[in-house]
Amino acid sequence: MRNVCCFILLIWTFLALTTIPLCADESIPITNTIVNGDSAVITAPAFPGVSEVIALRATLGNDISTTKTQLTDLADHRQISDNLEKILARQTVLDERLKELGDPASWSFERLLERKNTLNSQITNLSTIFDDISAYLTLIEDLRSQWHQRQTFWREWKTFLATNQAEFSAEEFDSSVRQCDELLNIINETGNILISVQQQVLNVQDTNQSSLRLVNNALNILRGQIFKKTARSLFSLEFYQQFTPETAQQFLDNLDLVQWRSGYIYINDFWWVTVLQLSVALALGVSLRRRRSEKNEASQWNVLFRHPWATGLFVTFTTLSPIYKAPPLSWTFYLLVISVLSASILVADTVPARRHALVVWLLATTYLVSMLFQVIGLPLPLYRLYMIFLSLAGIPLLIRIYSLCHKNRDAWQLIVSLRIGMVLLLVSLTAQLGGYSTLSSRLIDSSIKTVFLLLMISMVMRLARGGIDFIVTHPWIVRWQFFRIFGQRLGIRINNILKGVLYVYGILYMGQIWAGSDSVTTTWLTLKGLGFSIGEIQLTLDTLLMVVVVMYLAYTLSWLLRSLFDVEVIGPRYIDSGVRDSIKTLLHYAIISCGVLFTLGVAGVGMKNFTVIIGALGIGIGFGLQNIVNNFLSGLILLFERPVKLGDRIVLDGEWAIVRKIGMRSTVVEMYSKAEIIVPNSQLISEKVTNLSLSNSQSRLVIDIGTAYGEDMEQILEILREEAEAHPSVLSYPKPSPLFVNFGDSSLDFQLRVWLANYDQSVEVKSELCVALYKRFAAEGIEIPFPQRDLHIRSLEPTLWSQLSSLQSVTSATEAHNNSKNHHDGTPKGIG
Template sequence: MFKISSHTYKTIVFLALLIFPILTNGQILDTEIPNVISDSIKTKTPKVIPLTHIIEGIEVTNKEIKNIDKKINKDRKITEIDSMFPFYEEFLKIQKEEVDKFLKADPNREKIDNLIIKWEGYGEYLEIWQSEINEFEERNSRLYETIEPAETTWNLTYDNALEENAPPEILNNIVAIRDSVVKLKDIILKNNNDFLSMEARINVELNEIDEVIEELTSLKDSEVYNLFYQRLAPIWTTSFSNIWKRSGTKNIDAVRKSTLGTFDFVKNLKRLLPLFLFLVALITLLILYLKKAFTTYPFTEENADLQHAQSTLKEHYLATIFFLTFLLARFYFVPAPKLFLDILTLCSLFSAIALVRPLMYKRFKKLIYFAIFFYVFDSIKTYVWFNAQQYRLYTFMEAVLAMAVIFSFTHPYRETLKMKMETFGKFLFRLTPLIYVLCGISIIANILGYINLTDLTLKISTRSGVFIILFYSLLIISNSIFLSIIHRHFSVQPSFDPELKLQTEKKVLKFNRVTVIIIWGLVFLNMIDQLAPIQTYFTDTSSDPYKFGNLSFTLNEVLSFLVVLFISFALTRIVSFLINDGQGILRVFKFPKGIPAAISLVIRYLIIGFGIILALSSLGIDLSKFNLMAGALGLGIGFGLQTVISNFVSGLILVFERPILQGDTVEVDNLLGTVNRIGVRSSSITTFEGAEVIVPNNNLISNDLINWTLSNNTKRVEILVGTSYSSDPNEVLKILYEAASNYEDTLKNPPPQALFVDFGDNSLNFTLRFWVHYELWLQAKSDVSIEVYNQFKEADIEIPFPQRDIHVKNIPEIVSNYKTPPPHDPPESETNLDDTEIPKVVIPIEHRDPGHDVEVDEDESEETNDEEPNYDQEPNNDNQ
């Protein structure tokens, strides 16, 4: 009798599956004992268990005890930490003794940084243990709160059983289950006490680690390591007789410790390795997916930066994957030993060769290998211990080699400068004199004994090239990623504005360039040990409070407020760009038209809402104080902003109900156009004349709205045509049908229709109906009409035009054409020609004014005679 659709059937089954467990649980829990147990254990309200349900209650409590006992016995991590911690304490004690020896050996800043990183790794390892212990403590506390009410429940039940004279067996069972609960509570308390004791011991070691790091940091910031502190005597007062002493055993020991420390670190990466491999897999899939955008859709932009960006993913996608993998490892495994980080940097440099070298001039292609060589040459000072004379000679050789390499690639300087280079290449080339200056300063400082200044100038000279290579590679890769996203976004659309696409690409690349330059600046400041002082200065400055009346704020809070708002609105722009209607990243889910736009709107409003809340919270504003303001605002909205709220609600209805969608052709209030944007307050409709009309959303909801492309974008085109009575209707119908069927844009379903309508006054009337896509209907009607006209002309089928008889009265010039004169002359004072008979004039329709195809009567009269003349004669036909 009733037919149920498949969608309705699936809905009913889903609701049944959803409700059935609820009903089942309700039936199971609709007994006294489980309710008592759940109330006493979960809601912490102990209740007496009746004698009739004591056995069931004992079974439930036994299950709870076994479940908790299993959770407690799974503390393998805690057992491992407990067994390893004494050895780690002894290890840290030995390392502290090594630090004391290290401080007496007069190390350079790189060795101090290396040791700080190592001790930060020790602290990180202990913090991991501490966090795991905290997790077990919190879990045990929850378990204790779960089992604690059960003891009271069974005490009350035992007293009740005594009052009701329960059998001894029941009393013994109650005592046994109560003792089990008490024993479990004692075990949980004991475990927590052990955890607290272990956590306290770890905290002691963490404090000592912090003290060591502070000691090393204060040493690095001391006057001894000031740039202009003379750590060594001038070279002319120094003897080089012991230049080859103290270089063997100590160097071997230092390298061995660095190598073993790196291997130990790698062995302990088992916990972090699975997530890292998962991230690497995601990077690989992302790069391959983005590469497909350039291979699937042709890239036609001629801009050099855009061409370089797209060729990176198409031709060097493997190098891109390796570079991003090593870069991720560089920041994922933190803190890591210095040797491990340097190895990752070298791997990144080797991956960058394939990315940067094709963009370099042939003359400078080998310069990238020298940059890697100098990075290794400068890093050796971090791991090898030199005496003063060896260190001076080593840094002198480094400076001389750097100057020689730069000279070999840039000589002659002026002629090389005249080469045609890009802006960035010319900028780098103009910096070469600065390298000479820095190397010269390092040599002079070395001679005078200012080793700290020598180290800094050499670091800038030799490592700046490496950082330029790394960040230039990062710029190329990020440009390629963003360009691929933009290219795919526009290419999947049926039609787009190429100029808009090009402008979007240029803006994104410019923003990306600025971002990479800022990051490079921060890394450069960190390399020369100036980032921390700058951060400290700005932190101290921005944390100073300012007061305006009762309002107190800091610059840090204001900056946080602005940054949060900027990030929120930037994210909304990105979401709006990526999730558009049917063409964004959600197109793989094949949602109905309009669903992606609704998802995008919800996400954007959530981002803005949370962004505003976080921004206000960053200012230290208590949002609870806005309750009164919210009430006043609601009252104001109710009275003063009715139209705005009405349009806002109408906008939400348009987004979620989807009566119109972006790109639809609509007609409302005699306005016909395409929906360009559906906003919260108003929507934009672009007419076919090119005007963009802003229509309030309330008008679209409350008024009659015609949507030509809601369910589909097809339109029926109707062409009316008439033929002469001498034509064959069958032949006419055949020509009409073939003209519509052979047109390339005509839809096959529904098929065209050629119909005979009626017998007209001057023609046989026909109609031709066919379906096309809405955006093509006007051109289709024109093309098919022309084809019909051409076919009629070939078949000698005449399209007649109607004829009309026009009767014109009171034309004085016709009086002279009558054969019979009037019987008497009319008086001069009266002349009346109203009754003059007018000749019939046949005017073809193509020669007449369409506004004057009816009889024309002139009622005006000229009173020239007292009597009206009477003309009975017929007019002369020659004057018609």
């Protein structure tokens, strides 16, 4: 007990000593509290004693040095300065470029989008710097508040000591106050520097916002002019009066404004992306060239082996180009040329006919020329002539191609595309002639982009399918048993996911093309909010898409885990097929249930709404869904209690059947005729079912056979026993049992009862035993009689007797006549 008390006293002393420095902290003066009854009166704060002045002065000096170093770093803000310097340099180039281009109302759609992306990128970068400076200013404000409190502390401490007439050095306190005041001045100066930089950023940001508003207004005006007459009709004199020397000079000026070398300047910031693209393209091309000998005629990658360099460029420039951030229009055109040409090489090699390849190259050329004119900013009169030329040249060409392949039913996709193309070109030509220039240009431009989008998506699908097949069949991968068994099916599921992603992206990109939106992201942000409400639940497009994705992933995960269970758990060891199927089915139910719950959460169904749904389901079950729920619960009973398992032999409605699948609502059984019957699960639970293989697979076979009266019964029994024991499929235990069972109407009736190891052998073994017994009886001279019946006529009416007598007389006369005729012809009797 003494040791415990000493230990407690030691702990108490340690805590008391460690709290003394805390009480001496200059920033937390202790207040004296006088308790009077139930109330507490707070008096003046208790400052440290005079003995603490030197120690706190040293602490103050160290803290001031640390804070000055921190303020120096903040005032330097080298990282912000470097980033700001780069951004301001870009801003200078951007301002000069905007000044050269002039009024945004005269720009092309592509140039407007390019400037908008550049301005958005610049605004984002400036916002980042603005936020960083704001964070620094917040830190400076915190420092100002802290050091103002410490300065106040030293002043009040001096006043407290003077009030209590304590002896102290006033110079120490005055020096501390001056040091705090100097530090506060440095803090204010640093804050003013950062505020000036922030104001500079804000001014540039306002300029960019103003330019962005002008660009957005021009885009909105251009989008609103699609169905408006925006130019002179080609049948008017004013149209031809536009072709003046000023038009040619405008073309030359626009050509100079493109700044083709700006792409090289842009690479200075994104050179690593270009190096990455070229490196990956080179590596992929070399790899495909080395594997040319491995190509298979049925492979998806044959076209890739034939064009390895085009494949490398197509893959890298279509997948890595989005890394570029707000590229200039000239650099975008360079990337587009490489992507379109490489895609055209690959697509032209996959089409079935030479004329189809010619169409691909014509489309590629038209697309690139159209984009070039849009990049240059071709004057409107010249661009209208180009659109008219495309329509006049395209319509006869499409008609010619259509006449060559319209009888080929296998080319129905091309035929439909040609019909749509002819209609669009005709509408575009009509619109251009009438002065609806914007509508005509949008139709042709959007149509060409749509065709190339579809071609690129199909090529990406081919590449993805070939790549997945290459991976899942690679020798290093197929070493795992799972990939050997389920590799192809896994590849199909992954390919389906990629197809879904490509389809969604293609739809969004087509929305961008035809709706004239800024980007795919803008199109998605516009469409994702579309939907409808069901009560308090708001179902939008993004919610429905997420529901589909979650459910498909749940089914895919269920399949993957069940397949892994088959290979990794069941493969190395023996597990009964019924147990295996039960575990896999329960695993499937569990994963799908989790997927459904997660889907309800994604759809915004809360616990309250979920309770309402459960209540509605309860009412539905009570009225019309009891059979479905009964079958579902019966299915769970079948899985847990297992009165009927997968692969069991049952007798259903007097016919033999094999259980093939136990589902959520019903069970599939296969008859011996290979016909499949869907049986509700409740029928297997509530009704009597004969299971021939519930506890074991042995079965008894009974063969009935009869012999003529007078045969040796003991010999027959011995023959039955010998033939049964001689058959290899008959079990020796229980022994074969030959029995005499009955005196039949026409025969002595015997039975041969034998046991088989498997019920599946019943029909085959019965046939073989019957053949063997027939041969043995024939060899032993034992007769198998025909059924015989004796007819005894006890009474007959007199009229029937007279009819029978007359019939007998006619029959006798006919026979006599035939006999005399045969004798006269010399034919022996009985031969006719």
